[in-house]
Amino acid sequence: MTLTPPNSKKPATLDHVAALAGVSAKTVSRVVNRDSNVSAKTRERIERALRETGYRVNQAARSLATSRSYLIGAFMPHLSSFYFAEIFRGAAKACRQYGYHLVLEEFDHGAESVVDRYEQGLRGAHCDALILTPPTCDDEKLLDALDRDGMRYVRIAPSKQIDRSTALGADDRQGVEELVQHLWATGRRSFAMIAGPEDHLAATIRERTFFQTLAELGCDATRLSIVRPEWNEPIADAGREATLRLFRDLQQKPDAIFAFNDELAIGAMAGVRELGLSIPDDVAIAGFDDSYVAQLVWPPLTTIHQPIADLAFRAVGIIAGSAEPRGSDVWLPTNLVVRGTA
């Protein structure tokens, strides 16, 4: 065993530490990895040596030996949205807690195939697992590729083949019910919804819950309507146009609008204002996500909070907890946040 002189620039290895502590490298490895079965005396000696040498694990070597990378991958869509910022924040926080690291792969939804991005990018990073969010979590070709490679993954808010993997999501029903109660209690009686993407399970659930709960409260069916926005960027514009369309086409003008997400809702605010109506007096508006822009606009947006970061946090937790708890898929609650628009 040749040792680099202590003043060398090269980082200390297990061998250096072992030599200093007068034990074998393996024993040092045991201490580093918190194995039991190391006597207190030895452990203490080694810990001192560890400190003295400033030892740091060489991940590459460890990975090579164990074939685990302690890396968790995720796709980062082209557009910067609150949803993804939250996902990454939650995931990064969990990674930190569980000793993993988060690797991000850029991905321009629409312009390219996720499968390609996976094969050319993330696969090369040799992550231990991937976190998948909409829309990539419903890409069957991607799932096939992952299964083929034996790459583990956890899906957040999937719409299709929910049982195909461990999956997490939010219970959208709850928040929407709260919202409906609130709108009804504050005297609203004509409702419109700005819908989400048709292939998005959560969107369907939000719609169904919205109308069903209203119906149960005895709302007149002629005072319920839905409008499907054109999905072009920026999303707020889509919301604005949908709103204008709504007021143009409808006999019975709504006094409450619920949008699939906050950006659409903010667009709706612009549209309502253009029509010379005031918020919330003439029209109440509510969004979904409780994104930070909800607090930026004026009046601040009433919206339904969903624990996005928490979902990602738990997804990482599942990955880190080695065992794959298929049964324990998690569905977290959502809740209404009343601000200035409803």
Place this chain on the structure above:
Amino acid sequence: MTLTPPNSKKPATLDHVAALAGVSAKTVSRVVNRDSNVSAKTRERIERALRETGYRVNQAARSLATSRSYLIGAFMPHLSSFYFAEIFRGAAKACRQYGYHLVLEEFDHGAESVVDRYEQGLRGAHCDALILTPPTCDDEKLLDALDRDGMRYVRIAPSKQIDRSTALGADDRQGVEELVQHLWATGRRSFAMIAGPEDHLAATIRERTFFQTLAELGCDATRLSIVRPEWNEPIADAGREATLRLFRDLQQKPDAIFAFNDELAIGAMAGVRELGLSIPDDVAIAGFDDSYVAQLVWPPLTTIHQPIADLAFRAVGIIAGSAEPRGSDVWLPTNLVVRGTA
């Protein structure tokens, strides 16, 4: 050399490919790494074998052998802001282009020390280099720790010790000058600025340029004022309060407000509206960053665009381009985007 049977689950190694192509592993390595000095015939044979086996480099092994990880690290601050989303987007895009991967480390500015986060987190990931943004790029203790470890880093928009490392930034002057010209040309004559953090070089530059350019246009000094917001979250509230304070304290009410960033500007919009003034008729408002919320509010915010993603992209390019081009530090242009508020 023992080979795993072809139907095995384990991924192919250089040895497998080599056996299939009837060459040595080293030659395959040459092809994979695009070394010259491989005959066209051999290369072709190897490429076929590569395809047949579905070979993928094992990064851990390569890292161990070369002591490079092809990982680039960055700190992700606690709050999700447009600025950082853009930074990561640009960095991820570049990583993809240069064959690197982006590793994010959560970091709650204010609640903990970056040095700790580095030592307990990112250092363990064994990144080849780090990208540092404000405020971490000005943390001298962090820079000391990095220098001590011999960890490379590129700083974006640093305020202190600019020559200490390779650094990139935007030329804020340019955009501010355009803005001033525009405001002046559209008849504004009383100006106020909502200032940025005092220790932020860019903030100082924006302020100085704003007032200096106005002075050169012959603006009356009594019609220039500045207000320093309290930096509490959400930032928009800070902007709103600062604006209310401004109108309360000032004799000569401003007809144009320039804020350090878009969030402050949006807060200012709320404040101005509360005072019953209209935007842009009574008061023009402009921000800085051209964040996506600038397009969400109504009227859409006039702001100065800075190429945030591009800065990060170039930072990664510098890292990937092995040589450290200290001389070629980059300063990119900014420009005015006129929308509805000024």
Place this chain on the structure above:
DNA sequence: ATCATGAATGTCAGCGCTGACAAGCTAAAA
């Protein structure tokens, strides 16, 4: 025909760590 010359290819150690197993040790059980 002979010899440089440089291109093409191969050999092999070793990067730092851990899994599997072996060996040494202590203390309780027989």
Place this chain on the structure above:
DNA sequence: TTTTAGCTTGTCAGCGCTGACATTCATGAT
């Protein structure tokens, strides 16, 4: 006292790849 069982510690190969160096081979110059 001897045996057994359970701790504690050590040995060693090998994860897959590449750098340094050695070897082989073709080619044109002599």
